Amino acid sequence: EAGVAQSPRYKIIEKRQSVAFWCNPISGHATLYWYQQILGQGPKLLIQFQNNGVVDDSQLPKDRFSAERLKGVDSTLKIQPAKLEDSAVYLCASSRTYGTSEEQYFGPGTRLTVT
Amino acid sequence: AQTVTQSQPEMSVQEAETVTLSCTYDTSESDYYLFWYKQPPSRQMILVIRQEAYKQQNATENRFSVNFQKAAKSFSLKISDSQLGDAAMYFCAYLGYGGSQGNLIFGKGTKLSVKP
Numbered sequence: 001e002a003g004v005a006q007s008p009r010y011k012i013i014e015k016r017q018s019v020a021f022w023c024n025p026i027s028g029h030a031t032l033y034w035y036q037q038i039l040g041q042g043p044k045l046l047i048q049f050q051n052n053g054v055v056d057d058s059q060l061p062k063d064r065f066s067a068e069r070l071k072g073v074d075s076t077l078k079i080q081p082a083k084l085e086d087s088a089v090y091l092c093a094s095s096r097t098y099g100t101s102e103e104q105y106f107g108p109g110t111r112l113t114v115t
Numbered sequence: 116a117q118t119v120t121q122s123q124p125e126m127s128v129q130e131a132e133t134v135t136l137s138c139t140y141d142t143s144e145s146d147y148y149l150f151w152y153k154q155p156p157s158r159q160m161i162l163v164i165r166q167e168a169y170k171q172q173n174a175t176e177n178r179f180s181v182n183f184q185k186a187a188k189s190f191s192l193k194i195s196d197s198q199l200g201d202a203a204m205y206f207c208a209y210l211g212y213g214g215s216q217g218n219l220i221f222g223k224g225t226k227l228s229v230k231p
Binding site: 003004035040041042043044045048056091101103104106107108109 | 119148152157158159160161162165167206208218219221222223224
């Protein structure tokens with residue numbers, strides 16, 4: 001089966017610009033996650049969707065970050081306006097359903113550089 | 116709040132030898148899962164091995180095994196017969212039952228190099 005797809009793979013923008021990332025989860029996976037991985041650190045969960053509803057967005061900086069998952073399939077993460085500290089790899093992951101025991105499958109990530 | 120600590124930023128092993136990566140965690144929960152993920156350079160993160168806290172038996176997946184010490188809150192990964200393809204960043208992660216299910220909490224990672 002096809003894995004989690006993300007695009008673009010790389011993006012360079014100037015601070016105060018906006019940017020959007022796209023994720024298509026594994027077919028049939030109900031739960032989708034966005035993680036931020038800053039260089040030298042492990043990934044940190046930003047937001048979690050169950051179908052098209054938000055389960056957890058407690059670590060999402062809502063003044064500049066937004067995410068949606070229309071129709072419960074693919075998802076978009078947006079940053080507006082970007083800051084230098086947003087430079088990171090943004091990982092999307094999906095799991096078959098919602099629950100602690102479910103394995104999360106990760107995409108290749110989008111590497112964002114803010115100059 | 117739960118935390119995961121990986122105290123070895125980098126490790127090196129000779130091909131065919133055995134290496135152990137360390138991980139400690141802090142939690143007040145009694146039930147949880149622990150994971151080791153592998154992230155090769157420029158490639159996606161994949162699950163290596165998983166351990167349920169309620170199981171006393173250490174998990175094993177081919178050349179990969181863990182030493183789970185619940186009382187000590189320690190979860191180390193042993194890689195036997197190391198291969199060149201094992202070179203990658205390895206992340207230890209915690210997943211609890213409380214709060215947001217699915218909120219993996221990662222350590223900072225250990226970069227493993229394999230020498231031919």
